Amino acid sequence: MPRLSVKGFIMNYEAEGIEGKSENIALIHGMGDSSKMWWNQVKPFTKDYRVILYDVKGHGSSDRPKTGYTIPELADDVFELHKLARAQIAGDLESHDDMVSVVKPPVWVGYSMGGRIALEIAIRHPEWLKGLVLANSGIGLNAPSPEALKRREEMMALLQKGDMRKWAEMSTTSAFSPDFRQKNSKAFDQYMKVKLGNKADGLYRVMEGMAASTDKPDLSQLKCPVLIIVGEHDSYMGPEQGKQAQAAIPGSKLVVLPTGHAAAVEAPEQFNAAVLDFVKSLAT
Numbered sequence: 001m002p003r004l005s006v007k008g009f010i011m012n013y014e015a016e017g018i019e020g021k022s023e024n025i026a027l028i029h030g031m032g033d034s035s036k037m038w039w040n041q042v043k044p045f046t047k048d049y050r051v052i053l054y055d056v057k058g059h060g061s062s063d064r065p066k067t068g069y070t071i072p073e074l075a076d077d078v079f080e081l082h083k084l085a086r087a088q089i090a091g092d093l094e095s096h097d098d099m100v101s102v103v104k105p106p107v108w109v110g111y112s113m114g115g116r117i118a119l120e121i122a123i124r125h126p127e128w129l130k131g132l133v134l135a136n137s138g139i140g141l142n143a144p145s146p147e148a149l150k151r152r153e154e155m156m157a158l159l160q161k162g163d164m165r166k167w168a169e170m171s172t173t174s175a176f177s178p179d180f181r182q183k184n185s186k187a188f189d190q191y192m193k194v195k196l197g198n199k200a201d202g203l204y205r206v207m208e209g210m211a212a213s214t215d216k217p218d219l220s221q222l223k224c225p226v227l228i229i230v231g232e233h234d235s236y237m238g239p240e241q242g243k244q245a246q247a248a249i250p251g252s253k254l255v256v257l258p259t260g261h262a263a264a265v266e267a268p269e270q271f272n273a274a275v276l277d278f279v280k281s282l283a284t
Contacts, residue, residue, distance in 0.1 A: 003061065004084045006077055007068075012061035013085045014053045017046035024050040024106035025279065026129075028078060028114030030136075030262075031210065032171050032203055034060030036194045037111070040268030041275075049279065052085060052106065054078055056117065056206075064202035069209025071113075075120035079128070082121075107131040107279050111264060112236070113210065116140070119217055126223040131282045133275055135229045136237045136261050139245050140216045148236075152211065159204040167203070168195040175262040177233040184266075191265050219248055226252040227278040229271065231259035253278070 003010050014035055025045055029037045035053035045051045055062040057077050058069060068077070108129050110118030115137020122132045144152070151174075158167040172192040173181070181188045226249050230242035239256050246254040255274045259266040 002085070002088065004081060004088065006080045006084065009057070009063040009065045011057060011063065011077065011081045012055040013081060015050070015085065015089055016042050016053070017050040024052065024104055025275075026082060026106040026108045026118075027051065027053045028108065028110040028117050029054075029056065029059065030112030030114055031206055032059075032168075032195050032198060033111075034194055034197055036060065036197065037191065037262075038264065039190070041264060041272060044272045045276070048276075052082070052089075054081060054085075056114070058202035058206045059198055064199060064205065066205065069205045071116050071120055071210065071213035072215075073209070074113075074206075075117045075124070078117055079121050079125060082128070105130045107133065107282065109133040109135060109275060110137055111135040112137050112261065113206075116213075116217075119222075122224055123217055123219075123221040126221070129224055131225045131227070131278065132222070133227045133229065133278060134245065135271070135275075136231055136234055136263055138237050138241060139219070139248065141244055141248060142241070152207065156204060156207050159200045159207065162200045164196060164198070164200050167200070168192050171195055174235070174260075176260040176266050177231075177258075178260075180260065180266055187265055191262065222249060225278075225282060227274065228252055228254045229263055229274055230254070230256055231261055231263050231266070232256055233259060234261045234263075236261050 003012050027038050029035060035055050038053055042051055056074055058064050105128050108118040115134040118132055119139060122129055155167060172195060228242055228245050230237050230239055232239060242254050242256060246252050257263045257267050257270050264271045
């Protein structure tokens with residue numbers, strides 16, 4: 001996997017598919033995941049599109065510096081990595097600031113935390129994307145519930161103790177519909193393995209930074225088409241939250257899948273169809 005220096009630390013990305021194919025799709029994973037979570041998406045997406053995947057700071061093979069984990073900071077990092085990666089792929093690292101004029105802007109697909117990151121990029125750098133997919137991702141409309149705050153404290157306490165096994169078990173279980181583990185233990189175990197590929201200190205810093213990210217995004221600055229995907233059984237971003245997000249983003253499209261939070265893992269064929277239909281609708 002290629003690794004690049006961003007603001008003095010190393011970040012990891014992966015590029016799949018053939019350069020020059022139609023549009024590009026950029027995938028940003030959720031909190032506690034890595035680029036490896038997209039195992040159900042890479043092959044179907046690369047049939048027609050160039051796909052770029054990132055390890056957000058504190059995750060996967062990217063570095064885990066001690067500071068810089070608010071949503072705006074994570075978005076800045078991913079955006080800089082994207083520019084460098086696109087330049088490296090094109091073989092002209094020196095001119096990465098001009099890449100927007102010579103490569104097709106991607107459709108950004110962000111899952112959960114990754115959706116917040118992609119949304120921030122869409123607001124700050126509208127010329128760098130053609131469309132935005134918010135996959136099981138809140139947009140900061142509502143404050144966390146008391147139950148969510150308590151759960152966050154419990155999860156952060158596990159990370160502080162370095163208990164990655166219990167943290168991954170809890171995090172993976174809550175990502176799916178109640179009966180998913182019994183129906184598809186292989187996918188459940190694979191997703192938990194993705195989470196166990198991270199380090200407790202990095203994830204703790206990410207959770208701490210996300211908790212400090214209280215500013216609501218300025219949705220009036222969104223200039224691109226938006227697809228919102230939610231899970232029917234998602235306790236974090238369900239149908240009601242999806243309707244609120246759709247109402248807050250005029251012209252956006254809402255798709256409700258019969259899943260929990262990790263729709264891309266739980267119902268990959270339906271998830272992929274929704275994303276690819278959206279991408280195709282943007283073709284010019």
